[in-house]
Amino acid sequence: MRATVCPVCGQPYLVRFDSAPPPRTAVTQRWDMWRYAKVMPLGEGEQPVSLGEGLTPMHDAPRLARELGVRRLWIKDEGLNPTGSFKARGMSAAVTRARTLGVPGFVVPTAGNAGAALAAYGAAAHLPVRVYAPATTPRPILDTICVFGADLQLVEGHIGDAGKQARAFAAESGYFDVSTLREPYRIEGKKTMGIEIAEQLGWRLPTHIVYPTGGGTGLIGMWKVFAELRAWRWLDSEGTLPKMIVAQAEGCAPIVRAFSAGEDRATPWENPMTHASGLRVPGPLGDRLILRALRESGGDALAVSEEAIAAGTRRVSRATGIDAAPEGGCALAVTEQLIAAGRIPRDAEVVVFNTGSGASYRF
Numbered sequence: 568m569r570a571t572v573c574p575v576c577g578q579p580y581l582v583r584f585d586s587a588p589p590p591r592t593a594v595t596q597r598w599d600m601w602r603y604a605k606v607m608p609l610g611e612g613e614q615p616v617s618l619g620e621g622l623t624p625m626h627d628a629p630r631l632a633r634e635l636g637v638r639r640l641w642i643k644d645e646g647l648n649p650t651g652s653f654k655a656r657g658m659s660a661a662v663t664r665a666r667t668l669g670v671p672g673f674v675v676p677t678a679g680n681a682g683a684a685l686a687a688y689g690a691a692a693h694l695p696v697r698v699y700a701p702a703t704t705p706r707p708i709l710d711t712i713c714v715f716g717a718d719l720q721l722v723e724g725h726i727g728d729a730g731k732q733a734r735a736f737a738a739e740s741g742y743f744d745v746s747t748l749r750e751p752y753r754i755e756g757k758k759t760m761g762i763e764i765a766e767q768l769g770w771r772l773p774t775h776i777v778y779p780t781g782g783g784t785g786l787i788g789m790w791k792v793f794a795e796l797r798a799w800r801w802l803d804s805e806g807t808l809p810k811m812i813v814a815q816a817e818g819c820a821p822i823v824r825a826f827s828a829g830e831d832r833a834t835p836w837e838n839p840m841t842h843a844s845g846l847r848v849p850g851p852l853g854d855r856l857i858l859r860a861l862r863e864s865g866g867d868a869l870a871v872s873e874e875a876i877a878a879g880t881r882r883v884s885r886a887t888g889i890d891a892a893p894e895g896g897c898a899l900a901v902t903e904q905l906i907a908a909g910r911i912p913r914d915a916e917v918v919v920f921n922t923g924s925g926a927s928y929r930f
C-alpha cells in the first residue's frame with residue numbers, strides 16, 4: 568500500500584496501533600530513537616534504516632531561565648542528529664517503511680534539511696534519491712545533499728514550487744514521495760522527540776513546548792504521542808499535557824495568522840521570506856492538525872522579526888554553547904516575548920527546540 572493523503576479530505580493519514588498497549592519496559596537498550604521501536608511502525612524482525620538518529624541532549628539552561636524570568640528552561644538540541652537536523656528522525660522512519668514496501672527510489676521537495684536527511688538515508692538503504700530544493704537554500708545544505716550522491720534539482724521559488732515538481736516526477740517515475748505529511752511515517756519518526764522528552768525528565772512532561780514550525784511534523788507527532796503515552800500509562804504524573812507553542816518568522820507565519828484569527832485552517836502566506844529556511848513553508852498541508860494541537864493543548868503562537876531571530880540564535884549559542892540554527896533562535900525569541908507578555912507564566916517549565924545545526928547556515 569502506498570499511503571499518501573486521504574482522497575476525500577486531502578488531509579494526512581496518522582498511524583494507529585491496534586495491538587495491546589505496550590508497557591514502559593518495551594523501551595530497549597539501544598541508544599538512538601529506535602529504542603522506542605516497539606511503539607513505532609516496524610515489523611517483527613525488520614531492521615530500521617538507521618544512522619544513530621535521536622536521543623539528543625536536553626540541556627538544562629538555568630542561566631537563560633533566570634534571564635528570561637521563568638522557573639525552568641531546557642533546550643532540546645536536535646542539531647546533533649545525522650546531517651545536522653531533526654529531519655533525520657522522520658526520514659529514518661519513512662525510508663525504513665518504504666524500503667519494506669519495495670519502492671524503486673525516493674523524491675522530496677525541501678527547504679534544505681529534509682533533502683540532506685533523505686539523501687543520507689537513501690544512501691544507507693541503497694536506493695536512489697531525487698531532491699527538489701529552492702536555489703536560495705543555504706549552500707552547505709545543498710553540498711550535503713550532493714555528498715550522498717542524490718540527484719539535486721534546483722528550483723526557482725519556495726518549497727511549494729518544489730513540491731509541484733516533486734509530485735510530477737513521482738507520478739512519472741514511481742519514486743516514493745516523502746513530502747511532509749504526504750506519507751504517515753515521518754510523523755512517527757518525529758514523535759520520538761515527545762517520548763524522549765518524557766524519558767529524559769523521568770517520565771513526566773514540561774508545562775510548555777516551543778517549536779519552530781514549518782510543516783509542523785514534529786508538533787503534530789509530539790501531540791499524537793503525548794496522547795499515546797497517557798493511554799499506555801507511561802507517564803508517572805497524570806497531570807495536564809504540555810501547552811504546544813508555534814514559533815514562526817514574521818515573513819512567513821501562516822499558522823500564527825490563522826491561530827490569532829481563531830481559524831481552524833490556514834491560508835497560504837504570500838511572498839514567504841525568512842533566513843530561517845526551515846520555517847519558509849507558506850502553506851503547510853497539516854495546518855488543521857497543527858491548529859487542533861494548539862487548541863487542544865491550550866497553546867499559543869507567535870511570530871518574530873528577522874532581527875529577533877538573529878539575536879535569539881546568538882543568545883542560545885553564547886549562553887549555552889549549543890551551535891543553534893536560526894530556527895532555534897526563533898523559538899528562543901518567541902519564548903522570551905511570550906514570557907515578557909505574561910503568556911508563558913513565571914512558574915513554567917519550558918522546553919525550547921533547537922531544530923538544526925548552526926554550521927549548516929554559515930557560508
Ligand SMILES: *Cc1c(COP(=O)(O)O)cnc(C)c1O
Nearest residue numbers: 680781782783784785845922923
Ligand atoms: C524542517 C525544519 C523545521 C520545521 O519542522 P516541521 O516539523 O516541519 O515544522 C524547523 N527547523 C529546521 C532546522 C528544519 O529543518
